[in-house]
Amino acid sequence: MAFYILRRILQAVPVFFGATLLIYYMVFAMPGDPIAALFGDRQPNPALIEALRARYHLDQPFLVQYFYYIGGIFRLDFGVSFSGQPVIETLARTFPVTLRLAVMAVAIAFVLAIVIGLFSALNKGGIFDNSMLVIALVFVALPIFVLSFLAQYFLAVQLGWFRPTVGGRNDWGDLWLPAIVLGFSVYATSMRLTRSSTIETLGQDWVRTAYSKGLPRRRVIPVHVLRNSLIPMVTDLGTVFGVLMVGATVTEGIFNVPGVGNTLYQAIIRGENPTVVSFVTVFVVVYVFINIIVDLLYGLLDPRIRYVSS
Amino acid sequence: MSRLDPQTPKEHYVAPIETTSVQVDVVRIDEKPSNLWLDAWRDLRARPLFWVSAAFVLLVIIVALFPGLFTTVEPNNGCVLAKSNAGPESGHILGFTRQGCDVYSRMIWGTRTSVVVGVLATLISTILGMAMGAFAGFYGGWLDSLLSRIGDIFFTIPYIIAAIVVMSVIPNRNELVLAFAIGGFAWAGTARIMRAEVLRVKQADFVMGAEAVGLSRFKTLITHVLPNAMAPVIVVATLSLAGAIVAESVLSFLGVGLGGSTMSWGNDISQAQTNIRTAPMALFWPSLALTLTVLAFITLGELLRDAVDPKARAQR
Numbered sequence: 001m002a003f004y005i006l007r008r009i010l011q012a013v014p015v016f017f018g019a020t021l022l023i024y025y026m027v028f029a030m031p032g033d034p035i036a037a038l039f040g041d042r043q044p045n046p047a048l049i050e051a052l053r054a055r056y057h058l059d060q061p062f063l064v065q066y067f068y069y070i071g072g073i074f075r076l077d078f079g080v081s082f083s084g085q086p087v088i089e090t091l092a093r094t095f096p097v098t099l100r101l102a103v104m105a106v107a108i109a110f111v112l113a114i115v116i117g118l119f120s121a122l123n124k125g126g127i128f129d130n131s132m133l134v135i136a137l138v139f140v141a142l143p144i145f146v147l148s149f150l151a152q153y154f155l156a157v158q159l160g161w162f163r164p165t166v167g168g169r170n171d172w173g174d175l176w177l178p179a180i181v182l183g184f185s186v187y188a189t190s191m192r193l194t195r196s197s198t199i200e201t202l203g204q205d206w207v208r209t210a211y212s213k214g215l216p217r218r219r220v221i222p223v224h225v226l227r228n229s230l231i232p233m234v235t236d237l238g239t240v241f242g243v244l245m246v247g248a249t250v251t252e253g254i255f256n257v258p259g260v261g262n263t264l265y266q267a268i269i270r271g272e273n274p275t276v277v278s279f280v281t282v283f284v285v286v287y288v289f290i291n292i293i294v295d296l297l298y299g300l301l302d303p304r305i306r307y308v309s310s
Numbered sequence: 311m312s313r314l315d316p317q318t319p320k321e322h323y324v325a326p327i328e329t330t331s332v333q334v335d336v337v338r339i340d341e342k343p344s345n346l347w348l349d350a351w352r353d354l355r356a357r358p359l360f361w362v363s364a365a366f367v368l369l370v371i372i373v374a375l376f377p378g379l380f381t382t383v384e385p386n387n388g389c390v391l392a393k394s395n396a397g398p399e400s401g402h403i404l405g406f407t408r409q410g411c412d413v414y415s416r417m418i419w420g421t422r423t424s425v426v427v428g429v430l431a432t433l434i435s436t437i438l439g440m441a442m443g444a445f446a447g448f449y450g451g452w453l454d455s456l457l458s459r460i461g462d463i464f465f466t467i468p469y470i471i472a473a474i475v476v477m478s479v480i481p482n483r484n485e486l487v488l489a490f491a492i493g494g495f496a497w498a499g500t501a502r503i504m505r506a507e508v509l510r511v512k513q514a515d516f517v518m519g520a521e522a523v524g525l526s527r528f529k530t531l532i533t534h535v536l537p538n539a540m541a542p543v544i545v546v547a548t549l550s551l552a553g554a555i556v557a558e559s560v561l562s563f564l565g566v567g568l569g570g571s572t573m574s575w576g577n578d579i580s581q582a583q584t585n586i587r588t589a590p591m592a593l594f595w596p597s598l599a600l601t602l603t604v605l606a607f608i609t610l611g612e613l614l615r616d617a618v619d620p621k622a623r624a625q626r
Contacts, residue, residue: 018463026475137612141605143556145563145579146597153590242468250560254583268564273478280475284467291466 004299012292019284020073024066027277073285079278087278090263097170098252098259101179102244104172108183109190109240110233117194118226124199132191139188144181144247148254151181165256178255185247186240193236198229231302238287238294245283346541350617360613366606373418374425383415385573407578407592408585417599419573423562424555424603426485427492431554434493436500436547443504444539448512448531458505465498470557477566488567492557500546507539514538541618548611552604559600575600 053059060068072079078087120129142150155177156164162177201207202225210224211217251257253265260279267275354360373380389411398405405413446457469492476491477483511517512535520530561567562576575596582593 014459015462015466018460019466022463022467023472023475026472026479137609138605141552141608142601143559143604145560146601149579149583149586149593149597153586153593157587246468246470246560250563253564265564268474268478268566271478271565276478277475280471283471287468288466 001299005296008292008295008299012288016285016288017070019288020070020281021066023277023281023284024069025062027273028062028065073281078282079274087275087282091260091282094258094260094263097175097257098248098261100170100172101175101182101248101252101257101259104175104179105182105186105244105247106240108179109187112183113187113190113194114226114230114233117191118198118221118229120191120195121198121202121229122221129195133195136188136191139184142185144185144250145254147185148178148181148251151177152254155180167256167258170258175257178251178257181255182244182247182251185251186243189243190233190236190240193232194229197232198225201225201229204228231298234301235294235298237297238291241290242287245287346618350614353617354613357613359609363606363609363613366602367610370421370425370603370606373421375422377418377422381412381415381418383412385411385415385419386571405589405591408581408589413578413592413595416573416578417575417595420575420578420596421599421603423485423568423572423574424558424600427488427558428551428555430486430489431493431496431557432547432551434489435497435550435554436543438493439497439500440504440536440543442497443501443506444508444531444536446501447505447508448535449527454505457501461498461501464495465502467495469495470560473557473561474564474566477561483568485568488558488561489554492554492561496550496553496557500543500550503542503546504539507542508535511535511539542615545611545615545618548607548614552607552611555600555604555607 050059058065076088078091116132120132123129139147152164156162163174164177166174166178207220207224210220215224245261248259248261249264249268250261252259252261253269256262260282264276264279264283266272267279389407389409407413407416442457442461446454446461472495473488473491476494477488480487480491508531517530517534520534521527525533558567559574559576559579562572562574563580565580567576568574578596579593579600582589582596586593
């Protein structure tokens with residue numbers, strides 16, 4: 001196991017550097033002089049320009065600048081946002097809200113996905129199964145902002161069950177509407193994954209063995225079938241997280257949730273490129289780490305993974 | 311009575327000598343030849359859902375190519391601010407946007423943006439992904455390691471997030487730039503599938519045969535391996551077309567797609583969102599067009615996936 005963990009972490013190193021290098025290069029290649037932009041219409045003293053260029057390492061070659069930037073990331077220095085506040089402070093303020101939202105969304109999605117996926121698999125080809133598959137297809141096709149507006153208009157404006165926007169009050173209970181929307185944006189894929197992996201497990205020898213040694217259905221289904229069917233769900237967590245990042249940016253913007261996604265949303269809308277880049281970097285760094293954790297979890301749950309690969 | 315009972319007289323069976331004429335090497339040439347695509351087509355044409363989604367996709371393509379056939383109202387010029395968010399009237403069946411433009415006309419013309427960007431982005435990601443996956447899988451060795459690691463890096467960045475960065479920093483935005491921003495980051499999934507399929511096809515006898523008769527490695531790859539490894543790529547391309555259309559609309563919605571006056575469903579949805587309480591229909595129609603188009607492509611892609619996968623077909 002230790003070897004597996006070490007190997008997986010070593011594999012992530014080039015991916016991490018490659019991904020950050022790619023993002024940094026895109027910004028580096030951006031036309032326009034950031035120092036000139038800093039002064040707007042005024043004409044600054046050339047000596048001052050030189051001093052500023054040296055201070056922000058802009059006089060160094062690309063790779064040297066990149067390593068200064070990477071060094072900053074390891075010291076949790078993600079730069080300064082457009083308003084002059086360090087990105088890490090904005091993160092500390094907004095992250096708890098987004099975490100609450102994400103936990104609620106994943107909980108809603110996975111509970112629904114597991115229950116409905118399991119029942120669909122047990123009644124494969126039936127009316128319930130087929131109608132759930134059609135509904136899932138519609139949810140796959142619904143773009144996240146369309147889903148947000150539908151929920152906002154029908155559930156909040158028309159029916160009045162929720163407040164249309166979240167705003168300042170953002171405790172667990174206030175986040176239901178965006179959490180439901182975000183949850184349904186990942187629900188469909190998880191449900192179909194549960195369904196197909198349960199169908200596959202139902203055909204396995206150990207399930208037949210469990211039945212033939214006289215175990216009742218109420219024990220075979222949860223213990224022998226469901227537990228094994230859920231392993232693919234763990235691998236899917238990485239993808240789910242990727243969908244949630246894009247989804248949170250849009251839903252937090254639409255429902256005015258003061259989270260990380262909303263900060264990115266506002267920065268994109270206002271064209272504050274440095275803030276956009278800082279937050280995207282944070283997203284990618286977190287995404288790389290989540291994927292390592294997911295892979296480690298997968299190896300922990302399924303011994304075949306760590307033996308086959310080592 | 312047991313068969314081993316010694317009292318029972320034993321009868322020995324002697325096979326009668328018969329001659330039956332067995333025809334060897336007879337092939338019925340009137341039988342239709344069968345291959346993967348023919349089987350897939352027989353499977354698809356029996357499914358009503360295939361015809362519905364294919365008809366809708368065809369309609370979307372026709373609307374994108376000839377929007378003038380469906381509306382004579384100008385989508386951008388001739389907007390009357392006095393009509394801002396007004397309801398339907400004769401000649402303007404779906405009412406007006408906030409700027410007083412015709413909702414129906416903008417919806418029709420917006421189809422072109424979605425389809426053009428979607429098709430271009432999918433072409434870019436499919437060609438890139440096929441090239442990377444095919445070279446990695448076919449040549450193996452250090453080239454495989456290098457290309458697969460590059461693929462891992464691109465796989466790590468969600469492509470919409472990457473496209474947001476590209477579109478934020480690029481000064482001149484047009485359909486091609488937008489397509490490159492989406493397709494240039496979306497190819498890693500295609501590359502992985504292509505690589506796996508090429509690895510599988512590479513083992514086939516006809517590949518060895520092609521090399522035995524002296525075909526070069528590259529020619530073998532192009533003429534023998536690639537055509538037989540296309541099925542999953544075509545399925546993925548159909549599904550990524552849907553993904554690219556969503557990506558375009560999300561980027562336009564966030565204001566980093568094509569400029570403000572461009573007819574795009576994402577732009578129109580973004581502009582209508584402020585009036586969601588008073589004029590929800592201006593928001594509803596482009597959303598419906600977008601969702602139905604994406605749904606049609608996804609349905610088509612999934613039916614195609616089931617049809618070209620004999621394993622999935624057998625399970626049904």
